[in-house]
Amino acid sequence: NAGVMQNPRHLVRRRGQEARLRCSPMKGHSHVYWYRQLPEEGLKFMVYLQKENIIDESGMPKERFSAEFPKEGPSILRIQQVVRGDSAAYFCASSTDSTGELFFGEGSRLTVL
């Protein structure tokens, strides 16, 4: 099992562009979580998804951010019209169920110029 795979590992965007971050959960995992880590801060929850459903998006900014986890393919975190404040490390984690042990990817580091 290759573990949770995130790509790209590093992404550079100019202000106003779109950023798409992908997460392939571990085999057999149907629960996906996205967290954001800003400099000098901990992991902040963004969104929790199961296949084809957003279960909890209470941590997502109301505008410009969206997430999906289609029936086939990876989970996508999409940030439209990026701003400098979006620069952060974005971590994806997956689990088999909601019991709490998360398996993390290596993160995607977004830099907005």
Place this chain on the structure above:
Amino acid sequence: AQRVTQPEKLLSVFKGAPVELKCNYSYSGSPELFWYVQYSRQRLQLLLRHISRESIKGFTADLNKGETSFHLKKPFAQEEDSAMYYCALKGGGSYIPTFGRGTSLIVHP
């Protein structure tokens, strides 16, 4: 609301010294508590969870509901323990673990 506080951003000790990484939480119900660790150039991974009541790599953590704490302890630190440690809480009925900001542990030779 769930909240996790790790008061120390950095903890620096010498090899062989005892280590205690502090974690306090705020939650009105019965929480599940976890410690995750991130070693250099590795991904974040689960170290231990309170319901398991086990010792992993010499680390233990006891849930103290009276003090709302879940401190991580090890009697004799090793250099390979140097890492970033995150305390996390999951409230009953919630699917979402809440993480503290992390404590960087540095163990000097």
